Amino acid sequence: MESGSDGGRPSISDTELLRRIGQDLRSIYAEVIKQPLPPRIQATLALIDREQRLAEQPGRTLPY
Template identity: 55%
Template structure:
């Protein structure tokens, strides 16, 4: 019995818009770990870079806004 929310057999459009059934398979845990490790290696340099000053300012503004909202409750 399949659940209604089970989308492993979803109908997806192809490049021409025609409906094509597609089966989504689950990856083995070892494959998921290898992919995760490779992505971490690939993006390590990007993650090590400092945030741009504009992002830091936006984060500070959001934190201040959240603090103000919490104190007004």
């Protein structure tokens, strides 16, 4: 890589910069996905799932 006009730091192409940003984001998101869901979110998702299953039953309607 060549030195640019920004104080001697090597310049990189936009493509290489975007590739590095993508790698960093994938790494960060991978760590976030590994974390457990907070209990309130788990409870809310369970409620939504339960209501969807009830709504799929023939002849059943949701109470709202």
